[in-house]
Amino acid sequence: GQQLNQSPQSMFIQEGEDxxxxxxxxxxxxxxxxxKQDPGEGPVLLIALYKAGELTSNxxxxxxxxITRKDSFLNISASIPSDVGIYFCAGQLVAGGTSYGKLTFxxxxxxxxxx
Amino acid sequence: xxxxxxxxxxxxxxxxxxxTLRCKPISGHNSLFWxxxxxxxxxxxxxxxxxxxxxxxxGMPEDRFSAKMPNAxxxxxxxxxxxxxxxxxYFCASSLIMGLAIHEQYFGPGTRLTVT
Numbered sequence: 001g002q003q004l005n006q007s008p009q010s011m012f013i014q015e016g017e018d019x020x021x022x023x024x025x026x027x028x029x030x031x032x033x034x035x036k037q038d039p040g041e042g043p044v045l046l047i048a049l050y051k052a053g054e055l056t057s058n059x060x061x062x063x064x065x066x067i068t069r070k071d072s073f074l075n076i077s078a079s080i081p082s083d084v085g086i087y088f089c090a091g092q093l094v095a096g097g098t099s100y101g102k103l104t105f106x107x108x109x110x111x112x113x114x115x
Numbered sequence: 116x117x118x119x120x121x122x123x124x125x126x127x128x129x130x131x132x133x134x135t136l137r138c139k140p141i142s143g144h145n146s147l148f149w150x151x152x153x154x155x156x157x158x159x160x161x162x163x164x165x166x167x168x169x170x171x172x173x174g175m176p177e178d179r180f181s182a183k184m185p186n187a188x189x190x191x192x193x194x195x196x197x198x199x200x201x202x203x204x205y206f207c208a209s210s211l212i213m214g215l216a217i218h219e220q221y222f223g224p225g226t227r228l229t230v231t
Contacts, residue, residue: 044222102163
């Protein structure tokens with residue numbers, strides 16, 4: 001089956017620093033999604049990418065869909081304390097009809113921001 | 116707009132008891148997903164439905180787990196009998212799937228289950 005490797009597993013940074021995390025896959029995806037999970041809450045969608053090579057921004061967040069369709073990265077610029085949480089990448093493959101929206105998730109990156 | 120609604124938010128039960136988790140998807144969404152999250156295994160997809168029909172239940176860990184979706188606005192995940200190793204956070208998510216169009220998945224707040 002499809003596997004997603006997300007790195008790093010955890011990051012400890014100072015407020016104001018930039019952050020970068022990425023996901024790689026053993027097979028291609030049609031869509032890459034990035035989610036953030038706060039403690040005690042469900043994952044919340046941050047950015048969705050639909051085309052290979054696509055670069056999308058959402059405020060201080062920037063994400064790219066790798067040209068090979070097997071990887072994606074997420075950058076956070078000028079981190080602030082409320083960026084703390086777990087960030088997940090997720091891939092979706094639509095082939096031969098419909099995937100019914102099934103996602104494959106990475107293991108998550110735990111981000112800690114020191115004030 | 117109301118998001119995905121799950122109940123209860125917390126459940127503590129004794130081993131052997133039946134547990135029922137409930138989910139109300141976002142109105143108009145036609146796909147519903149049940150996930151389990153633990154520190155060891157991360158987010159695992161248990162089962163998903165499209166138009167109230169179970170599509171893939173290969174992630175359901177054992178026969179003790181069952182899920183139903185009697186209508187477009189309600190789904191249940193049942194564990195009977197429950198065991199301590201079932202302790203986890205269970206998430207429900209919904210999405211609108213139309214042919215080959217790709218739509219984002221939205222998660223509920225989760226149910227934290229503790230089986231003692």
